Amino acid sequence: MFRSLIPSALVIFARNGMRLVLLDRTLLGIDYFFATSLPLLMQIIIWWSMPSSISGPSMIFYFAYAIALNRTNNGYSTIEDVSYSIVSGRIETALMKPVNYPLQKLAEFMGGSIVYLPLVIAPAIADFAFNPELSFSRFPVFLGMYLLLITLGQLVCFLISFLISLLTFRTGRTDLVLTIYLSCAAFFGGILLPPDLWPEGARVIMEWNPFAFTVASISQFAITKDFSQFWFALRGGAFYTVLLSLVCIPIWNRVSRQYTAIGG
Amino acid sequence: MNYIRYLIAKNIRLAFAYRLEFIGMLLVLAVSYGFRVTYLNRLFAFTDNVGGWSRVELIFIAYTLIVVSLITDAFDTSIHAFFRKVYQGESEPYFIRPVHIFHYLFLGWMKVSSLVIGGVLGALSPLFFPEIWANAEPFRIICYIALVFVGVAVNLLLITILSSLTFVFKRRVPSDFIFGEMTRIMVLPESLYGKNVGRGLLLMVPSIFCSAIPSAVLVQGKYDLGIWMLAGLGVTALLFKLIYQATFRHYEGLGG
Numbered sequence: 001m002f003r004s005l006i007p008s009a010l011v012i013f014a015r016n017g018m019r020l021v022l023l024d025r026t027l028l029g030i031d032y033f034f035a036t037s038l039p040l041l042m043q044i045i046i047w048w049s050m051p052s053s054i055s056g057p058s059m060i061f062y063f064a065y066a067i068a069l070n071r072t073n074n075g076y077s078t079i080e081d082v083s084y085s086i087v088s089g090r091i092e093t094a095l096m097k098p099v100n101y102p103l104q105k106l107a108e109f110m111g112g113s114i115v116y117l118p119l120v121i122a123p124a125i126a127d128f129a130f131n132p133e134l135s136f137s138r139f140p141v142f143l144g145m146y147l148l149l150i151t152l153g154q155l156v157c158f159l160i161s162f163l164i165s166l167l168t169f170r171t172g173r174t175d176l177v178l179t180i181y182l183s184c185a186a187f188f189g190g191i192l193l194p195p196d197l198w199p200e201g202a203r204v205i206m207e208w209n210p211f212a213f214t215v216a217s218i219s220q221f222a223i224t225k226d227f228s229q230f231w232f233a234l235r236g237g238a239f240y241t242v243l244l245s246l247v248c249i250p251i252w253n254r255v256s257r258q259y260t261a262i263g264g
Numbered sequence: 265m266n267y268i269r270y271l272i273a274k275n276i277r278l279a280f281a282y283r284l285e286f287i288g289m290l291l292v293l294a295v296s297y298g299f300r301v302t303y304l305n306r307l308f309a310f311t312d313n314v315g316g317w318s319r320v321e322l323i324f325i326a327y328t329l330i331v332v333s334l335i336t337d338a339f340d341t342s343i344h345a346f347f348r349k350v351y352q353g354e355s356e357p358y359f360i361r362p363v364h365i366f367h368y369l370f371l372g373w374m375k376v377s378s379l380v381i382g383g384v385l386g387a388l389s390p391l392f393f394p395e396i397w398a399n400a401e402p403f404r405i406i407c408y409i410a411l412v413f414v415g416v417a418v419n420l421l422l423i424t425i426l427s428s429l430t431f432v433f434k435r436r437v438p439s440d441f442i443f444g445e446m447t448r449i450m451v452l453p454e455s456l457y458g459k460n461v462g463r464g465l466l467l468m469v470p471s472i473f474c475s476a477i478p479s480a481v482l483v484q485g486k487y488d489l490g491i492w493m494l495a496g497l498g499v500t501a502l503l504f505k506l507i508y509q510a511t512f513r514h515y516e517g518l519g520g
Contacts, residue, residue: 027438034445042449045456046307046314054310176288180295187299193306 009099010107017111021074031071032119039067039191054197057130058223062194064123065219069153070191072116073214075161076182078109082165083174086259095256102162102252109158120150124222134225145230146222152237153214157185159244160210166248169255190216210244213237267363271371279376286377293330293381300326300451315456321483324393326451329475331389332412333447334382336419336474338375343420344440345373347427350515351435370420386412400482408482411490414497415474419443421497421504422471431511443471450475454489463492470496 021028043063047054082105085091094101124146128134164181168174186192188211195206195216206212217233279285301323308319317325346369349355358368390397400408426439453476454462466473470493477493480486 026433027441030438030442034442038445039448042452045449045452049315049456050307050311176292179292183292183296183299187303192299192303197310198306199309 009097010103013099013104013107014111014114017108018114019111020077020108021112021115028115035071036067036119040064043067059194061123061127062219062223063191064126065120065222066189066191066194066215068116068120068123069150069215069218070186070189072113072120072150072154073157073185073189074109074112074116075157075164075185076178077112078105078158078161079165079174079178079181081105081108082162083168086165086168087173091259101256102248105162106155106158109161110154113154120146127222138225142225146218149218149221149230149233149237152234152241153218156210156237156240156244157214159241159248160185163244163248163251166251166255169259185211185214188212189214190219194220196220208236210240213240267361268367268371271367272374275371275374275376279380282377286381289377289381293334297326297330304451315453317453317455317483320393320395321479322451322453324396324483325453325476325479327385327389327392328412328479329447329450331382331386332415332419332475332478333450334378334385335412335416336423338379338382339370339416339420340423340440340443341375341378342368342370342373343423343427347430347437347439350430369424396483401485404482404485407487407490408478411478411481411493412475414493415471415478418470418493418497418500419474421500422469425500425504425507428508428511431513431515434516446471452476454480466492467496467499470500 040063044060047059082091085094091101094104097104099107121143124139124143128136128139128142161181164177165174167177171177188206188209190206190212193206195203195212198206206216213233213236217229217236221229221233304322304326305319307314307322312318314322346355346358349358358372359365361368397405423439423443426442427437429437429439450472452472454466454473456462457465466477466489470477473493477489481490
């Protein structure tokens with residue numbers, strides 16, 4: 001009986017997560033508009049002034065993809081939410097629910113991400129519309145591969161955020177870590193510069209760090225539409241999903257056993 | 265006057281009570297500034313100037329931006345605390361006290377630690393950028409310092425204009441978020457926008473250039489831009505007066 005309950009319960013959590021994002025439409029609208037247009041504007045202005053050998057339409061599209069993907073990686077609210085429920089002692093009620101707590105949060109996170117889906121599809125449509133070399137018949141295949149990479153990237157992003165939020169059990173506060181996490185996600189994710197523009201030594205770090213598989217490697221696949229790039233992003237995303245799960249699960253099991261609040 | 269002195273003293277005591285916050289802020293600053301400088305530095309691998317600005321000069325704009333945004337943050341914290349009270353319905357007591365509400369708005373909950381770190385970093389600037397400060401005439405330095413404060417003033421006015429929509433909507437207005445996103449483009453010098461667009465923006469939204477214009481005056485001696493920025497301050501102040509008055513009419517306190 002419980003087996004049949006779990007998938008539908010996850011859907012409910014996902015719908016809940018989606019509603020939570022949709023609840024504050026003003027904030028969502030501002031998020032859609034300001035948080036994407038201003039960083040993109042900055043990159044366009046900077047690269048406009050650069051010699052044309054290095055900048056070009058594909059560069060601008062890289063940033064359009066990367067900035068949209070970074071917006072979708074909404075790990076911020078997961079960290080805030082989990083650490084708030086730990087500190088305020090509300091996690092107990094969530095633990096009582098028939099679905100494992102990390103899975104509840106994952107479903108909520110993914111549900112929230114669905115709201116941002118138009119944002120990541122928009123640059124893909126613009127890319128196909130403005131580039132005469134691309135035919136729209138290839139669009140569905142590209143979109144499928146692109147969405148698969150995004151799903152993996154979201155998993156990695158969720159696992160990183162969840163791991164950070166577990167720090168609350170030890171420190172009690174996460175706002176400092178949260179700010180540093182946001183800077184790191186933007187920098188190592190490749191929002192500022194695509195990984196191949198870094199010098200040789202730094203390039204390895206910029207290409208292989210976990211944040212890169214939530215943004216940079218997906219954007220690079222999106223602009224090159226190259227299968228080897230897809231394969232690289234897929235393997236990297238899968239690797240970090242497995243690795244971070246292996247780190248997350250034992251830590252979660254330990255801290256959730258040690259945690260005592262109301263029931264004692 | 266006593267009231268204002270009390271407000272400031274209270275916030276200084278508060279800053280001493282949370283000393284660890286100092287270290288945390290320094291850590292966050294170091295990380296975010298480090299990333300930004302690494303990025304700007306890397307840009308010069310592909311070109312020798314960005315809009316007529318050299319590597320050191322562009323990093324100097326980023327440094328000035330940190331000083332401006334830290335001083336802004338000190339008062340900005342107070343603006344947010346005030347408007348939180350407005351939408352939570354707790355602002356009533358502040359309107360009946362014998363001090364003008366603006367004192368509470370800007371000073372009531374100010375973050376002294378940001379102000380101190382901003383001031384110290386500003387004072388240390390000649391140490392980090394000797395080549396820029398060594399060639400500067402005294403008049404340029406005076407204009408630079410004055411324009412940094414003009415930058416802070418336009419930022420605070422802009423944040424208050426955005427936040428004052430709270431009076432109308434009676435809910436949280438994410439002005440901090442909008443301003444935070446705006447800081448991303450604040451590192452760009454005015455010359456990148458082209459003459460007309462740059463001047464237009466400077467007049468309408470001088471916040472975008474809150475660190476670029478003081479730096480332009482100090483490094484390149486472009487006093488005319490400083491005058492445009494002052495005009496921008498005038499426009500923003502006028503907008504502030506009009507919008508604050510218009511939105512405040514929608515304020516509904518408990519008294520009705």
